[in-house]
Amino acid sequence: MAPAPATVDHIVNTGHTTIAVRDTGGDQPPLMLLHGAGGNLAWLSVLAGHLADRHRVVTVDLPGHGHSGELPAWEWDAVLDGLDAVVDTLGLTDPAVAGSSLGGMIGALWATRHPSCPGVVSLDGNPAPTRPEQLPGLDPAHAAAELDRLHAAFTTMAEAMARPVPPGQLATIRQAQLADLTRHGGTAADWTEAVARNETTVVGETWLRPLPATLASLRPAMDSLDLPAVHRAARCPLLLVLATTDLPEQQPYAELYAAYRRWQVETSRAVAADNPLVRVQPLDGASHAMIAEDSVGIADLVADFVTR
Template sequence: MPDVMIRSAEVPIAAHDSGGPGVPLLLLHGAGGNLANVAALARALRPGHRVVSVDLRGHGRSGDGPWHWDAVLDDLAAVADELGLERPAVVGMSLGGMLATLWAARHPDCPGAVSLDGNPTPARPEDLAGMEPERAAVELARLREVFAGMSAALARPLSPDEVTAAVAGQRALAQRYDSVPDDWVMAFHRNLVTVEGLTRLRPGPELTEQLRVAMASLDLLPAYRAVRSPLLLVLATEDMPEQRPFADLYAAHRRGIAQRLDSVRDNPALRVVHLDGASHAMLAERPGELAGIVADFLAGAASRPRPPGT
């Protein structure tokens, strides 16, 4: 099916309606991605759901706009309204998982939401459990330098040879994860934009910096406390290869997340799964298993009694 462009939102939002029976489901990608990144999960969930995947603002073929959490949630609400998705479930990866959590807190009648490792990147020493503050500050500064270098590299135009090399790299990654190569290549091309003869990747440097600031300041704990619709958090337990130079930092980050979640374990709407052996790239590593986890959770959520007032 072709893309649908939702024009009732603050900025135009591109979506892909895969059809399917059952409860409608909004499927959200991570930062720097687009709806093609979740194509395999969409296919796996389609037998039980009407799956609508979305390009978040500033990504893929959606329009540009400032990154404010409430504004992006309004984008998603516009998609649901325009496509007639009544009380959709929401499933998101990384940045999309953060949005799934915020959606669930905003919509107590949501039939279920799933966050696939949807946590902000390490940003504050106080969130790094078991790491001395001085060392935490040093490691965080080192991580910021890496991110700044990546942002600078992504901001510059790509030559035709660099595009060709990047496509080959996407095919190699697909092979590494035993994935469908066309999904990876499509995801790369979907974020390319050519203006005045210059080809760049989306999101641009301005939105990338807005995303960094927004995620660094985001505290999901109030949402975990407040949520009344069923919410599943699927958390990584291992580092991606790119994270291994910061292994101690990310281990402390995961410990900090676990400690904060302990403080809201009495919320019956919240369920947490630590996925053994999975990294933040879990969607590429184990798409079939994740589809089963999501489908089982949403089916179970539909049969569980809801808290009063929802």
């Protein structure tokens, strides 16, 4: 029996920045995994492990995350160019792509660029709602008020990240992040690298990535992306996997998120009616953290779709 290929970490120069990559190697069909905003490639380690017997799995730190470099501003074309550079550098031939949250949005954009891609899976690749028309069934004034309340919470979170970690509090913050990740599934061992990988030192101070400059351009880029139009423009098979339940932090906005999920299903099915390459699958019992909740089930779902 041939020995299992060794997993190797690389740094790829993309022309715009550098991207950190982890490659399981081997001669199986290549599959690129993309994490969500605020994550890094280690968030995908458990999922990658469940896929490595069927695919050469390549995980990346998106720009401004993990061990990758920064972009001057978050631009979708620059991110996609960077992933093309990863594919070229590693000699991947028509990799399939699966992405969670932000990674799912990027995957959908990849599907508009790469008609020879065997398949893209977007795992709840949706930003937070931004407009009352995305909340069917809610009175527009009430919808606007709920959106204001939600985005005030996001602004508070962004402001908390816009300063270095106070001296002496790093261990406490690490423990809190670890607890937040493990509540969805897995063990502390599964998530320890994911917590540490987004820490960086700037002029002797510890910061958590993404840094304020990246956040300042990433959030409006996500909010302004017309995802139904992107999905409609897909040129390779695209599976839209949609969450059906709330994360704990979404529960104070349960009415808003229930309406938003209705809008996602309605618009996604309308897109699928127009573009036969698009499939829509609301996933029973799954939240936005579906990768952590059921990594085996998600691995099977991804592998089944991209190898049909």
